[in-house]
Amino acid sequence: MTARYLENRRNFIGLTLYSYSQVLVSLRTSSAKVSETVLSYAELTRLAYNQVSTRIQNKVDFMLLAVLTDLHANREAVEACLAHAEERNADQFAFLGDLIGYGADPAWVVDTVMAYVNRGAYVLMGNHDLGVLHDDRKDMNPNARLVVEWTRQQLTPQQKDFIRDLPMQFELEQCLFVHANAWAPERWEYVDGAMEAARSMRATNAQITFCGHVHTPSLYHMNQAGKVAEFSPVSDLSVPLSKLRRWLVQPGSVGQPRDGNPAACYALFDTQQLELTFFRVPYDTEAAAQKVLAAGLPASLAQRLMHGG
Numbered sequence: 620m621t622a623r624y625l626e627n628r629r630n631f632i633g634l635t636l637y638s639y640s641q642v643l644v645s646l647r648t649s650s651a652k653v654s655e656t657v658l659s660y661a662e663l664t665r666l667a668y669n670q671v672s673t674r675i676q677n678k679v680d681f682m683l684l685a686v687l688t689d690l691h692a693n694r695e696a697v698e699a700c701l702a703h704a705e706e707r708n709a710d711q712f713a714f715l716g717d718l719i720g721y722g723a724d725p726a727w728v729v730d731t732v733m734a735y736v737n738r739g740a741y742v743l744m745g746n747h748d749l750g751v752l753h754d755d756r757k758d759m760n761p762n763a764r765l766v767v768e769w770t771r772q773q774l775t776p777q778q779k780d781f782i783r784d785l786p787m788q789f790e791l792e793q794c795l796f797v798h799a800n801a802w803a804p805e806r807w808e809y810v811d812g813a814m815e816a817a818r819s820m821r822a823t824n825a826q827i828t829f830c831g832h833v834h835t836p837s838l839y840h841m842n843q844a845g846k847v848a849e850f851s852p853v854s855d856l857s858v859p860l861s862k863l864r865r866w867l868v869q870p871g872s873v874g875q876p877r878d879g880n881p882a883a884c885y886a887l888f889d890t891q892q893l894e895l896t897f898f899r900v901p902y903d904t905e906a907a908a909q910k911v912l913a914a915g916l917p918a919s920l921a922q923r924l925m926h927g928g
């Protein structure tokens with residue numbers, strides 16, 4: 620299938636779902652207690668999916684964008700990355716979803732992201748964010764369900780409303796931002812190799828795609844002949860993103876890295892020079908792990924933070 624066919628197919632599906640979402644939106648907004656409205660997983664997914672076309676910005680008014688994804692309720696890691704980015708004069712922020720899940724500070728992380736959004740930051744919905752809004756998933760293992768239920772209890776109705784309204788993707792100039800992939804953001808399939816990276820890049824016209832979900836930093840590029848290769852990111856080393864290629868950037872996870880290195884991950888993108896810099900930011904993993912244990916969450920989640928995988 621060609622990229623054009625896929626794009627047309629996406630547009631058709633988006634239009635078909637649009638009227639359905641309007642019914643759901645009117646149902647939600649007509650309720651005095653919006654956060655208590657119970658929508659199924661499929662309905663919530665459709666709502667988020669239909670935010671896609673409304674978040675397009677053709678000209679950005681900032682230079683240095685900090686891209687953070689998969690924060691996973693890890694306050695210590697988020698604080699460390701935000702401080703690191705602020706020190707380097709990041710003048711705008713993008714959070715690519717999975718704000719919560721796994722970690723012990725979901726309310727703090729959601730409040731912090733909400734504060735950044737009030738200053739113009741961009742934020743997406745991830746599968747874990749969607750997961751706390753509903754309770755009809757039958758496919759979760761007991762540990763995952765325990766985390767979801769615990770997390771749900773930590774959030775206020777206002778925080779849940781904020782999460783429910785998050786979009787699944789947005790575009791800034793030549794860049795697309797999405798949590799999982801560009802070919803079907805709502806299915807949460809992973810881009811974990813060159814083949815999937817090619818599939819994602821072919822599903823969008825964007826020159827640069829930023830996504831999360833895999834929890835490991837990666838950089839893929841496609842030449843004009845359609846050949847895809849992977850570039851191994853090195854912390855603190857800036858990479859010029861040539862306009863002659865298309866790019867797929869995975870900054871790695873802030874709150875739960877899985878590549879054997881426990882240091883938090885994020886990236887800075889210079890929107891003028893088209894230069895990208897990956898960073899690894901050490902933080903107090905022991906404090907974050909202790910909080911996971913103190914909250915009664917699975918010990919394996921604490922261990923993961925200590926070992927980075």
Ligand SMILES: [Fe+2]
Pocket residue numbers: 689691717745747832833834
């Ligand atoms: Fe994640």
